[in-house]
Amino acid sequence: MTPRFSLRMTSVEGTFFNGKVEEVTIPLADGQMGILAHHDEAAIAMVPGEVSVRTPDGQTHIWIVSEGFANVANNRMKVIVYSAERPEDVDINRAKEDEERARDELRQKKNREEYRTAEIFLARSMARLSGARKYTNLGD
Numbered sequence: 001m002t003p004r005f006s007l008r009m010t011s012v013e014g015t016f017f018n019g020k021v022e023e024v025t026i027p028l029a030d031g032q033m034g035i036l037a038h039h040d041e042a043a044i045a046m047v048p049g050e051v052s053v054r055t056p057d058g059q060t061h062i063w064i065v066s067e068g069f070a071n072v073a074n075n076r077m078k079v080i081v082y083s084a085e086r087p088e089d090v091d092i093n094r095a096k097e098d099e100e101r102a103r104d105e106l107r108q109k110k111n112r113e114e115y116r117t118a119e120i121f122l123a124r125s126m127a128r129l130s131g132a133r134k135y136t137n138l139g140d
Contacts, residue, residue: 002022002056003036003037003038004021004022004037004056005021005035005036005039005075005076006020006021006075006076006077007019007020007024007053007077007078007079008076008078009053009079009080009081009084010079010080010081011080011081011083012082012083013083016063016084017053017063019055020055021054021055021056021077022036022054022056023035023036023052023053023054024051024052024077024079025050025051025052025053026046026049026070026079027046027047027048027049027050027051029045029047035072035077037075038075039072039077041072041073041074042070042071042072043069043070043071043072044070044071044072045069046065046067046068046069046070046079047067047123048064048066048067048120048124048126048127049065049127049131050062050064050130050131051084062086062087063084063085063086064085064086064087064090064128064131065079065081065084065127066081066082066084066120066124066127067082067120067123067124068080085128087132087135088132090128090129090132092132095125095129095132096129098121098128099122099126102119102121102122102125105122106118106119106122
């Protein structure tokens with residue numbers, strides 16, 4: 001039997017996963033990080049992207065998440081993100097519109113804070129589109 005650990009994932013809308021898992025993969029600025037049972041304690045900054053969770057029944061669950069953070073301690077992991085959605089729930093047209101709006105914002109002369117906000121918005125839009133295309137076979 002593969003070792004398990006507790007995972008609780010929360011967004012501003014509430015808890016979207018709470019249970020035992022075998023593995024979690026989270027998005028980082030420089031790639032992805034996998035977490036297994038008995039991982040060393042860690043506080044981890046996350047970027048927009050995919051969170052993959054393998055449960056003891058062998059299923060893999062995917063969420064497209066915004067920026068956030070993860071905390072690992074005592075064989076428990078907590079993930080807190082601003083938003084999370086299943087790839088099949090992504091509104092492709094809205095995500096495309098959001099991506100274009102973010103690109104327009106980046107092209108305009110902005111102060112540092114507004115520019116950073118537009119970068120985050122663009123990253124989230126691109127993660128949503130990528131996840132939806134990858135897991136729902138929608139293509140362009």
